Amino acid sequence: MTRALRTFRIHLAYPSRGLAARSHLLRNGKDSICRYYSAASLPSTSAVVVGAGPGGITVIGNLLEHGAEKQTDQRKLVWVDPHFQGGRVNSRYREVPSNTKVGLFVQFANEVSPFKAILKATPKPNALTTLQDLPQDQGCRLSYAADMCLMLTDGLTAHPQVKSHRGKVTSATLDERTNIWNVEFDDGGHVTTSKIALCTGSSPVSKTLPAIERIHQQSLEPVDLDLALTPSILTKTFDPATKTTVAVIGASHSAILVLMNLVHLANSTHPHLRVKWFTRNELRYAEYMDGWILRDNTGLKGQAAEWARQNLDREAFSNSPVSKIITKVWTAGKEEETYEAELPECTHIVQAVGYAQNPLPRFEVIEKDGTAPKPLHVEYDNLNGRFYKNIGSKLEHERIYIPGLFGAGIAFPERVTDPHGNVEHAVGFWKFMKFVKRVVPDWVKS
Ligand SMILES: Cc1cc2nc3c(=O)[nH]c(=O)nc-3n(C[C@H](O)[C@H](O)[C@H](O)COP(=O)(O)OP(=O)(O)OC[C@H]3O[C@@H](n4cnc5c(N)ncnc54)[C@H](O)[C@@H]3O)c2cc1C
Known part of the structure; x- marks a missing residue:
């Protein structure tokens, strides 16, 4: 809006505002002017x-x-x-x-x-x-x-x-x-x-988890969750010729998608890439019941669920080729010491720990x-x-x-x-x- 137009509106609106508005205008100065329009004049x-x-x-x-x-x-x-x-x-x-x-x-x-x-x-x-x-x-x-x-x-x-x-x-x-x-x-x-x-x-929670922040490992490079969900960009993030270990935190839908993307890279363009997967929860799947879905909003579904069942579940993991690329690290009840012991071997970290408004x-x-x-x-x-x-x-x-x-x-x-x-x-x-x-x-x- 041009300055002239704003000024014009101010003159129109101001007389209808009464004393309270006038005094606020004087107290708070020019920046408050818009908020003081009379509704009828806007x-x-x-x-x-x-x-x-x-x-x-x-x-x-x-x-x-x-x-x-x-x-x-x-x-x-x-x-x-x-x-x-x-x-x-x-x-x-x-x-x-x-x-x-x-x-x-x-x-x-x-x-x-x-x-x-x-x-x-x-x-x-x-x-x-x-x-x-x-x-x-x-x-x-x-x-x-x-x-x-x-x-x-x-x-x-x-x-x-x-x-x-x-x-x-x-x-x-x-x-x-x-x-x-x-x-x-x-x-x-x-x-x-x-x-x-x-x-x-909402956007991914990007603040470093307190248990990880306390360890303060300077050399650990954060990889944005959005980026880790985008294979065409993720592939350019790591040097294919360098030994790389990515820490993935979480067991959400997004975390599984990131694991899938990283395993795909390790099996194709980035043979030196390995993953440490830190989780404190067993995987939870959506289940199709009689006319409704159990864990409809929190359980794994679709391609991510299928891949997790085949490769990450307790029974499947050790026989899956994925276990050559991913090391599972349980953190439940011992988060800080686990991160302290395991993170120093990692070069990058992806936090898939939820979304915030x-x-x-x-x-x-x-x-x-x-x-x-x-x-x-x-x-x-x-x-x-x-x-x-x-x-x-x-x-x-x-x-x-x-x-x-x-x-x-x-x-x-x-x-x-x-x-x-x-x-x-x-x-x-x-x-x-x-x-x-x-x-x-x-x-x-x-
Ligand atoms: C990884 C992932 C996978 C998903 N997969 C599916 C799926 O398969 N199927 C499905 O149905 N749903 C899926 N969802 C859930 C959901 O549909 C999407 O998250 C969707 O983008 C949410 O839409 P939204 O409009 O609420 O928010 P957003 O897409 O984030 O849009 C919000 C908009 O508001 C704008 N905005 C913010 N603040 C202001 C402001 N002050 N003034 C003006 N504009 C503002 C932003 O610029 C943005 O354009 C998925 C979510 C995630 C995270």
């Missing part, structure tokens, strides 16, 4: 969706399906992302084998009418017809799902009711006198809305008395996709829900309980879709 939109990965795509599709854009005169949804490139599935996981069946990606793309309209309007062959041509009850490389995301993104950003904004949401301030949010972008622009959906995604925008609230904005600490309710104020109480009936703030996607998944009473977080395209379909009608009504 461009207003029905909802702001933050993030354009599979989670954001799902939410935009469902908001349009329920006519959420019609709630303001502008009849628009604002969609914000720095890239609009399908999120991490496209930017990081294109070479990763999927842990879900192709049929579920196809089902995802056909689930809401705005998506169906895009599929109909896109010349064939396209990303969806390519997916439809694959065996539906098997996995695929995630590049196929990523291409479908790109196709849906192209269609949704061209939708007359969607205004896409390339950039980041940096802050959101709720005015409790009106229940209107002022959402700020990293380019200085902003918009007001009654609804924000956070679909901001990406940083969220800063939240603030202007309370009913109209005084200066205060920090707003939010907690996610993973049963309904809403947020409540973190006021220290753990009691559900004391929750104070925050109007118009919602979440979905991998950072804000649904909590599900299986027929055996196991609780998990439901992560994956189709699960995002099922959850968002269930909760969006309430979001729109609220």
